[in-house]
Structures are given as structure tokens and as C-alpha cells.
Amino acid sequence: MKTLLWIDAVLAAVGGVMAISVGFVALVFGIFIDSSPVTRSGLSGVLVITACFSLLFVLAAAATLGVKRARGWHWLLQAAIVISLPLMWWVVTAQLRSA
Numbered sequence: 001m002k003t004l005l006w007i008d009a010v011l012a013a014v015g016g017v018m019a020i021s022v023g024f025v026a027l028v029f030g031i032f033i034d035s036s037p038v039t040r041s042g043l044s045g046v047l048v049i050t051a052c053f054s055l056l057f058v059l060a061a062a063a064t065l066g067v068k069r070a071r072g073w074h075w076l077l078q079a080a081i082v083i084s085l086p087l088m089w090w091v092v093t094a095q096l097r098s099a
């Protein structure tokens with residue numbers, strides 16, 4: 001279980017840092033939305049990527065908490081992470097390719 005705790009904690013940290021970083025980019029895009037058409041068209045993609053990383057943070061942080069407290073429901077979150085990681089990868093790469 002210690003390995004699972006570490007994996008969940010690392011995924012939560014990566015998701016949180018990336019959500020904050022890309023969220024800051026979204027904030028800057030929102031401030032300068034009228035400066036160019038590229039900024040206006042790129043904002044929706046940046047918001048989608050921010051949402052994906054925020055979801056990763058929430059799922060992994062909750063799973064970390066469940067493993068740490070030895071709750072049985074953490075297995076549902078592990079399954080949700082395993083299912084959502086490829087989907088998030090697909091969404092993020094699709095957004096980056098369309099940029």
C-alpha cells in the first residue's frame with residue numbers, strides 16, 4: 001500500500017502544479033482576450049486542459065487520502081484514475097494538436 005500511496009501523492013502533486021500553472025496561463029489569456037484573435041481562440045483549449053489537470057488533482061488527492069486512512073472506497077478512486085488517465089491524455093493531446 002505504501003507504493004500506491006506514493007503514486008497517488010505524486011499524481012496529485014503533478015495535477016495540482018499543472019492545474020495552477022495552466023490556470024495562470026488561462027488567467028493571462030482572459031486578461032488579454034481582446035488583444036489578438038489567437039488569444040480568443042486559444043482560451044477554450046487552455047481552460048479544457050486546466051479542467052483535466054484539476055480533475056487529476058482531485059481524484060489523486062482523494063485517493064491518497066483514502067489510502068492513508070485505509071478506507072475501502074479508495075479502490076473506486078483508483079479505478080477512476082486508471083480509467084480517466086488515458087481519457088485525459090487524449091483530451092490534452094487533442095487540444096495541444098489543435099493549437
